[in-house]
Amino acid sequence: MGLKFEIDKKVGKSRLGRLITKHGVVNTPAFMPVGTCGTVKAMLPESVAATGAEILLGNTYHLMLRPGADLVEKMGGLHKFMNWDKPILTDSGGFQVMSLSGLRKLKEDGVTFRSHVDGTKFFLSPEESMKIQYKLDSNITMCLDECTPYPSTYEDCAKSMRMSMRWAKRSKEAFIDRDGYGIFGIQQGNVYKDLRAESAEELKKIGFDGYAIGGLAIGEGQEKMFEVLDYAPDMLPEDKPRYLMGVGRPDDIVGAVLRGVDMFDCVMPTRSGRTAQAFTKYGPINIRNARHREDPRPLEEGCDCPLCSHYSRAYLHHLHKCNEILGVMLLTWHNIRYYERLMQGLRNAIKNDTLDQYVAEFYAGQQQGDIEEL
Amino acid sequence: MGLKFEIDKKVGKSRLGRLITKHGVVNTPAFMPVGTCGTVKAMLPESVAATGAEILLGNTYHLMLRPGADLVEKMGGLHKFMNWDKPILTDSGGFQVMSLSGLRKLKEDGVTFRSHVDGTKFFLSPEESMKIQYKLDSNITMCLDECTPYPSTYEDCAKSMRMSMRWAKRSKEAFIDRDGYGIFGIQQGNVYKDLRAESAEELKKIGFDGYAIGGLAIGEGQEKMFEVLDYAPDMLPEDKPRYLMGVGRPDDIVGAVLRGVDMFDCVMPTRSGRTAQAFTKYGPINIRNARHREDPRPLEEGCDCPLCSHYSRAYLHHLHKCNEILGVMLLTWHNIRYYERLMQGLRNAIKNDTLDQYVAEFYAGQQQGDIEEL
Numbered sequence: 001m002g003l004k005f006e007i008d009k010k011v012g013k014s015r016l017g018r019l020i021t022k023h024g025v026v027n028t029p030a031f032m033p034v035g036t037c038g039t040v041k042a043m044l045p046e047s048v049a050a051t052g053a054e055i056l057l058g059n060t061y062h063l064m065l066r067p068g069a070d071l072v073e074k075m076g077g078l079h080k081f082m083n084w085d086k087p088i089l090t091d092s093g094g095f096q097v098m099s100l101s102g103l104r105k106l107k108e109d110g111v112t113f114r115s116h117v118d119g120t121k122f123f124l125s126p127e128e129s130m131k132i133q134y135k136l137d138s139n140i141t142m143c144l145d146e147c148t149p150y151p152s153t154y155e156d157c158a159k160s161m162r163m164s165m166r167w168a169k170r171s172k173e174a175f176i177d178r179d180g181y182g183i184f185g186i187q188q189g190n191v192y193k194d195l196r197a198e199s200a201e202e203l204k205k206i207g208f209d210g211y212a213i214g215g216l217a218i219g220e221g222q223e224k225m226f227e228v229l230d231y232a233p234d235m236l237p238e239d240k241p242r243y244l245m246g247v248g249r250p251d252d253i254v255g256a257v258l259r260g261v262d263m264f265d266c267v268m269p270t271r272s273g274r275t276a277q278a279f280t281k282y283g284p285i286n287i288r289n290a291r292h293r294e295d296p297r298p299l300e301e302g303c304d305c306p307l308c309s310h311y312s313r314a315y316l317h318h319l320h321k322c323n324e325i326l327g328v329m330l331l332t333w334h335n336i337r338y339y340e341r342l343m344q345g346l347r348n349a350i351k352n353d354t355l356d357q358y359v360a361e362f363y364a365g366q367q368q369g370d371i372e373e374l
Numbered sequence: 375m376g377l378k379f380e381i382d383k384k385v386g387k388s389r390l391g392r393l394i395t396k397h398g399v400v401n402t403p404a405f406m407p408v409g410t411c412g413t414v415k416a417m418l419p420e421s422v423a424a425t426g427a428e429i430l431l432g433n434t435y436h437l438m439l440r441p442g443a444d445l446v447e448k449m450g451g452l453h454k455f456m457n458w459d460k461p462i463l464t465d466s467g468g469f470q471v472m473s474l475s476g477l478r479k480l481k482e483d484g485v486t487f488r489s490h491v492d493g494t495k496f497f498l499s500p501e502e503s504m505k506i507q508y509k510l511d512s513n514i515t516m517c518l519d520e521c522t523p524y525p526s527t528y529e530d531c532a533k534s535m536r537m538s539m540r541w542a543k544r545s546k547e548a549f550i551d552r553d554g555y556g557i558f559g560i561q562q563g564n565v566y567k568d569l570r571a572e573s574a575e576e577l578k579k580i581g582f583d584g585y586a587i588g589g590l591a592i593g594e595g596q597e598k599m600f601e602v603l604d605y606a607p608d609m610l611p612e613d614k615p616r617y618l619m620g621v622g623r624p625d626d627i628v629g630a631v632l633r634g635v636d637m638f639d640c641v642m643p644t645r646s647g648r649t650a651q652a653f654t655k656y657g658p659i660n661i662r663n664a665r666h667r668e669d670p671r672p673l674e675e676g677c678d679c680p681l682c683s684h685y686s687r688a689y690l691h692h693l694h695k696c697n698e699i700l701g702v703m704l705l706t707w708h709n710i711r712y713y714e715r716l717m718q719g720l721r722n723a724i725k726n727d728t729l730d731q732y733v734a735e736f737y738a739g740q741q742q743g744d745i746e747e748l
Contacts (some may be wrong), residue, residue: 038692042699065724067667067692075670075688083684128705285608293441296449306418310457318412318441325416 003182003209005241009350013260016350021087021139022180028262029346031339038082038099041270042332052340055087057265060132063186065115067280069135077137089140092129103365121167126170141183143171148190150220157190164188165202172206182209190215191228200235210241214288217247226255233260252341254362257346269339273332276320292317297304305337377583379615383724387634390724393615395513396554397460402636403720405713406431412456415644416706426714428463431639434506435470439489442511447687451511463514466503469521470729500544508550515557517545523562524594527607533566539576546580556583564589565602574609584615591621601628607634624716628736631720643713647706650694655739666691679711
C-alpha cells in the first residue's frame with residue numbers, strides 16, 4: 001500500500017531517488033509542471049512528457065470549481081480526462097482558498113469560500129479535500145493546511161501551524177490508502193525554527209508517504225528561504241520524499257536540492273512562457289526586448305527543444321510582439337524543458353559525483369544572463 | 375520556369391490535379407490554411423503538415439507590417455523563418471489594405487495607407503507588392519488588385535476591375551520568374567457576368583501560372599456566389615489552376631469544386647478553433663454548449679486528429695469554458711484536419727468516380743448537425 005521511495009545515492013544533503021506510483025516512476029530530484037485546470041497551459045500532454053517531466057501537479061481548488069470533481073471522476077479520473085497517464089500530485093486547495101481574502105471564512109472545521117469564477121459557495125475541510133483528491137484519482141494527495149503570510153508574528157504562526165497539524169491528522173484519517181497512491185503531510189511554522197521542529201514532530205507521529213515544506217516562497221526572499229531550508233528538511237524523515245511547495249526559480253531549486261529537497265512545483269516556466277520570459281543557461285531573457293529583433297540565433301545554444309531546434313530569436317520575438325499563441329506554445333515548451341534539463345543535470349551530477357562542478361557551472365552561466373531586463 | 379500544373383482526371387467540371395512548386399507538390403482540389411503573421415495560429419508547422427495540408431497562405435499586409443519583408447528575407451525567407459518547408463502562397467496585401475477604410479488613399483499608381491498596429495505610413499503598388507512577395511520567397515505570388523464591396527454598381531465594378539487589370543499587367547511585368555515559382559492573376563467583376571468575362575480575357579492576354587477568382591464571399595451569400603461560379607471558372611484557362619480566394623465554409627468548398635475550382639483558403643477553421651466552433655461530418659458544433667458538459671464521446675467519431683483520438687467532448691468543453699490555450703490548439707487542429715479530410719475525400723471521389731455519392735453523403739451528414747447553435 002502507499003508509495004515506495006528508494007534513495008539510490010546521497011552527496012552531501014542532496015539525494016538521488018525514485019518515487020514509485022501506480023502510474024509510473026518519478027526520478028528525484030524532480031520538477032512538476034503545473035496543470036492548474038487539467039491542462040499544462042499551452043502544452044499537449046505528449047509535449048509535456050517529451051520535456052522529460054514525469055509528474056504533474058493539479059490544482060484541487062481550480063478543478064473543484066471547474067469542471068468539478070464529480071465530473072472528472074465520471075470521466076475516469078484526471079489522468080484519463082486530460083490524457084496524461086503518468087503520475088499526478090494534487091494540492092489540497094488550501095493555498096488558493098486562503099488567498100481569497102474577503103471571500104472566505106476559516107473555522108476549525110474547515111473553510112467556507114466563494115468561487116472567484118461565479119460566486120458559488122463551497123466548503124473545504126480536510127475530509128472534503130481528501131474526497132475531492134480521491135475523485136480526481138491523484139497519485140499524491142496533499143493534506144489540507146493553512147499557510148501563514150510573510151511576515152507573521154510567532155503567535156499567529158504557532159496557532160495556525162497547530163491547526164494545520166490537527167487538519168493533517170484528519171486528512172490522514174480520511175485518506176483512503178491504495179497501492180501506488182499516497183498522502184503527504186505539510187510542515188508549517190513559517191520562518192520560526194522551533195515551530196518547524198514542532199510541526200515536523202507532529203507529522204512524523206501521524207506518518208505520511210512524503211513530507212512537504214509549506215509556507216515558503218511567499219515573499220520572504222531567497223536568503224531567508226535558504227536559512228529555513230538549512231534546517232527544515234533535516235527535521236523530516238530521511239527515508240521519505242521531501243517536497244518544497246511552489247518553488248521556484250532555477251537558482252532556488254539548485255539551492256534547495258543542495259539542502260536535501262527532492263520535489264518541486266512552480267508556475268514559473270509556464271507563466272513565463274506566456275509573458276515572453278525565457279529561462280536559459282545564460283540566465284533569464286526577455287524575448288520582447290528589441291535587441292532580439294534581428295537575431296538569427298536560437299534562444300539557447302545546445303537546447304534540444306523544438307523552439308531552439310527550429311526557430312530563431314527573431315521569430316520568437318516576432319511571435320511575442322504579435323501576441324501569437326505559437327509564441328506562448330514554443331516558449332512554454334522551452335521553459336519546461338529548461339527546468340527538466342536542470343533536474344536531469346542535478347540527478348546526473350549526484351550520480352556521477354560531479355555536483356559541485358555542476359552547480360558552479362550553473363551559477364557561472366546564470367551570471368552571463370539578462371537578469372536586468374526582467 | 376514558372377509552375378507546372380497537371381490535371382490527372384476530370385469528372386463533370388471537377389478536376390483532380392497536381393501543382394508542382396520548388397517546395398513540393400500540391401494535390402488539388404486543395405485547401406490552404408491561413409498563416410497570417412507567419413504562423414498558422416495555435417499550430418506548430420509540423421502539426422499543420424500532419425493534417426495533410428500541403429500549402430499555406432501568408433498575408434503580405436500583415437508580414438510587411440510585422441516583422442517586415444526585409445527582415446524575413448534576411449532570415450532566409452518565410453519558409454525558413456516559420457519552419458515550413460512546403461509551398462507558400464502569399465496574397466498581395468490588397469484585400470487587407472482596401473479594407474482599411476479611412477486609413478488608405480487609392481490612386482492609379484498604388485495605395486497609401488497607415489498600419490493598423492502603429493499608424494506608420496506605407497505605400498503599396500503592384501511593383502511594391504511583387505518586391506515584398508519576392509522577399510518573402512513566396513512560391514505563388516498574387517497580383518495586386520482592388521476588390522469591390524457587395525453590393526456595388528456596375529459602373530464602379532467596371533472601373534475598379536479595369537484598374538485591377540492594369541495592375542495585373544504591372545504585377546506580371548514586375549514579377550521575377552524563377553523555376554518552381556509563379557504568379558496568379560485575379561479575375562474581378564463582382565457579380566456581373568460580362569465584367570467577369572472581360573477580366574478573364576485581359577488576364578489571359580497577360581498570361582499567368584494560375585488564375586484566381588476574387589471578389590466573392592464578401593457578403594453576397596452562397597446562392598449568389600454559386601451563380602457566379604456557374605460561369606466564372608469556365609472563363610479561365612482550362613489547363614491552369616483556379617483559386618477561389620477567401621472561401622469558405624465546407625459546403626461552399628464542395629459547391630465550388632463541383633464548379634471547377636482547384637484551390638481555396640479561408641480563416642474559418644483556424645478562427646473557429648479560437649471561438650469554440652467545430653466543423654464535423656455532422657455539421658458545425660458549438661462546443662461551449664452546455665449539452666457537451668458531460669459527454670464522454672469524441673468530438674467526431676472516426677476523425678484521426680489528436681483531439682478526437684484522445685479527448686472527450688466534456689474535456690474540450692471544459693477547456694473552452696476556462697479559456698485554456700489547449701482548447702484552441704486542439705480544436706484548431708481538428709478543424710484544419712476536417713478541412714483537409716474533406717479535400718482528400720473530394721480528390722479520392724474524383725479519382726474513383728464516386729463524386730456524386732461523396733457529395734450526397736456530405737450533405738446528408740451536414741444536415742444531422744447543430745447549425746442552429748452557431
